[in-house]
Amino acid sequence: MNSAIEISSVSKSYGSFRLQNVNLTIPVGGILGLIGQNGAGKTTLFKCILNLIRRDSGSVRLPGVEQDLSSEKIRGLVGYVPERLVFYEWMTVDAALRFTSHFYENWDDGRCRDLMARYALDPGKQISRLSMGMQKKLALLQALAIRPRLLILDEPTSGLDPAMKFHFLQDLRCIIDTGATKAILISSHNLDEVERLVDSIAILRLGALQFHETKHRFLEAWRKVEFTPPPGVEWMREFKDRVHLIAAGRAMIVTDEETGFLTRRLALLGAGAIEVEQPSLQEIFLQVA
Amino acid sequence: MIWILLRKDIVQHARALVALAASALALPLVFALLAGPEKDSAGYVGFVFGYLGISAPMMFAQWFIGQEKIKGTFRVLRLLPVSGTRIIVTKCMGAMLLCLLLINITLILEPAVCRASGIGIAQPMAALVLWTNAVAVLSLSISMALFAALDTRIAIQAVIWTLCGFMILGYGAQRYLGKQGFDALTEHAGTLAGDIGLLCIAILPLALVALLLIGLSAWLFERKEWTDLEEN
Numbered sequence: 001m002n003s004a005i006e007i008s009s010v011s012k013s014y015g016s017f018r019l020q021n022v023n024l025t026i027p028v029g030g031i032l033g034l035i036g037q038n039g040a041g042k043t044t045l046f047k048c049i050l051n052l053i054r055r056d057s058g059s060v061r062l063p064g065v066e067q068d069l070s071s072e073k074i075r076g077l078v079g080y081v082p083e084r085l086v087f088y089e090w091m092t093v094d095a096a097l098r099f100t101s102h103f104y105e106n107w108d109d110g111r112c113r114d115l116m117a118r119y120a121l122d123p124g125k126q127i128s129r130l131s132m133g134m135q136k137k138l139a140l141l142q143a144l145a146i147r148p149r150l151l152i153l154d155e156p157t158s159g160l161d162p163a164m165k166f167h168f169l170q171d172l173r174c175i176i177d178t179g180a181t182k183a184i185l186i187s188s189h190n191l192d193e194v195e196r197l198v199d200s201i202a203i204l205r206l207g208a209l210q211f212h213e214t215k216h217r218f219l220e221a222w223r224k225v226e227f228t229p230p231p232g233v234e235w236m237r238e239f240k241d242r243v244h245l246i247a248a249g250r251a252m253i254v255t256d257e258e259t260g261f262l263t264r265r266l267a268l269l270g271a272g273a274i275e276v277e278q279p280s281l282q283e284i285f286l287q288v289a
Numbered sequence: 290m291i292w293i294l295l296r297k298d299i300v301q302h303a304r305a306l307v308a309l310a311a312s313a314l315a316l317p318l319v320f321a322l323l324a325g326p327e328k329d330s331a332g333y334v335g336f337v338f339g340y341l342g343i344s345a346p347m348m349f350a351q352w353f354i355g356q357e358k359i360k361g362t363f364r365v366l367r368l369l370p371v372s373g374t375r376i377i378v379t380k381c382m383g384a385m386l387l388c389l390l391l392i393n394i395t396l397i398l399e400p401a402v403c404r405a406s407g408i409g410i411a412q413p414m415a416a417l418v419l420w421t422n423a424v425a426v427l428s429l430s431i432s433m434a435l436f437a438a439l440d441t442r443i444a445i446q447a448v449i450w451t452l453c454g455f456m457i458l459g460y461g462a463q464r465y466l467g468k469q470g471f472d473a474l475t476e477h478a479g480t481l482a483g484d485i486g487l488l489c490i491a492i493l494p495l496a497l498v499a500l501l502l503i504g505l506s507a508w509l510f511e512r513k514e515w516t517d518l519e520e521n
Contacts, residue, residue, distance in 0.1 A: 052367060052515040076370030086364045090301060102293045103369040 002028045003063055004183030005150050010048050010058030019044050019207040026183040029176055033194040034187045036204035037289050042187040043083060046152050050080055062149055076104060079143030083154040085135050087127045093138060094123035104146045112145040132159040153186045169197050195281040205289055223259045224279035226252045230270030254279050254287040295383035302352045313341055313391045317403045317410050333410055334417040341392045342425040347448045349384035350432030355441040363518045373511040381433050381503045388425050416485045423495050430502035437506035
């Protein structure tokens with residue numbers, strides 16, 4: 001399958017933090033969800049891709065585009081919405097968009113106008129007077145109006161209201177399906193959202209890539225064993241690092257191992273109502289991150 | 290690109306720029322009030338030189354680079370598909386253009402207008418006008434390099450204390466070393482400044498130093514990482 005972006009052996013050290021040898025590929029038409037705890041290195045990886053910080057080693061390639069991409073060329077092809085937004089706040093929405101549009105060869109005015117109407121952005125309003133959610137919409141609009149080959153979104157829906165979130169996620173799927181953008185790389189702490197949207201999942205932990213799988217294979221590999229805990233604390237000692245207590249007197253263990261032995265052991269210890277189900281991404285993340 | 294960035298910087302600092310331009314345009318009147326009518330043009334050039342040749346370039350550097358660093362808005366520019374070098378060179382060119390425009394209006398156009406309206410300010414010598422331009426370019430490149438290299442607050446302190454240092458040194462030398470030859474030296478320097486030949490010799494090294502300093506500013510900015518550009 002053709003890839004939209006190939007990230008090979010990217011490393012970056014910052015004081016005691018080290019992003020270690022990250023390899024990622026997103027196929028054309030793919031949406032990759034990059035998840036990890038705060039400080040796992042997600043934003044650092046994004047900055048490495050965009051050459052906003054110098055990589056210690058490794059390369060980033062956009063197949064179909066010349067091999068040796070300069071920093072500015074890659075920023076012309078990749079739309080980026082940073083977690084910490086930055087604008088000239090004294091500008092009006094319209095002035096900011098006009099200013100930005102001058103720097104992009106691929107700026108699409110029609111798309112910009114459509115999105116402005118869709119996001120209900122008032123062109124005459126000063127950016128400093130926009131709410132956080134509206135500023136987020138403006139950043140998204142700027143990233144989408146350049147018709148990017150790759151879209152990188154760092155916590156894109158934080159600050160958006162639920163209806164806007166829903167529309168935004170639909171839009172993302174739509175721009176991939178219509179081929180307007182070849183691939184999307186998204187990082188979000190809202191794992192339900194990620195699970196609904198993405199095709200593949202990568203988990204970063206302490207700067208190292210732990211998993212990189214298609215969503216289907218990733219979720220299929222895990223099982224959740226839910227049970228009513230037996231009386232006493234004996235069982236807790238045996239499973240202490242793996243068990244999560246959930247509501248209504250139930251507990252669960254998320255595992256990528258064969259569940260037969262686990263369920264038999266729990267039954268032997270006196271656990272009741274044992275059920276084996278497929279866990280959500282959120283539940284798996286609790287286990288691995 | 291130079292016009293887009295220059296327009297952005299002009300709109301962003303419109304009030305400060307208007308205040309600077311208004312004060313610059315008022316310089317002949319202030320000079321005439323302070324020095325009386327029909328004073329020598331060298332005095333007027335000295336007056337403009339101190340304000341627009343030395344101080345104004347520092348203000349431009351603070352507005353065009355310092356403010357972007359303080360507010361963290363260099364990140365807006367860094368996200369655009371433009372190299373850091375082009376951004377800094379463009380900003381330097383824009384600031385230079387505005388600065389030289391102000392100097393030449395004040396030194397060439399205004400004395401002529403003043404004379405036509407009865408305020409007697411002699412037309413400055415061409416060599417003195419050119420020296421003022423050359424020093425302004427050098428002063429602007431030094432300021433840009435300072436603001437690109439240092440934290441804005443430190444750069445402002447450095448600029449203020451350097452200016453104070455020069456003023457104190459100048460005053461002290463005139464006050465205490467005047468009779469020991471300092472007055473003669475300044476008089477000689479004034480004569481030399483009027484020598485167009487010397488200016489022609491000096492202009493090339495001055496331009497080279499200015500270019501090197503602008504290059505240094507661009508190199509320093511290019512080396513800055515995203516985290517260094519966040520608000521401070």
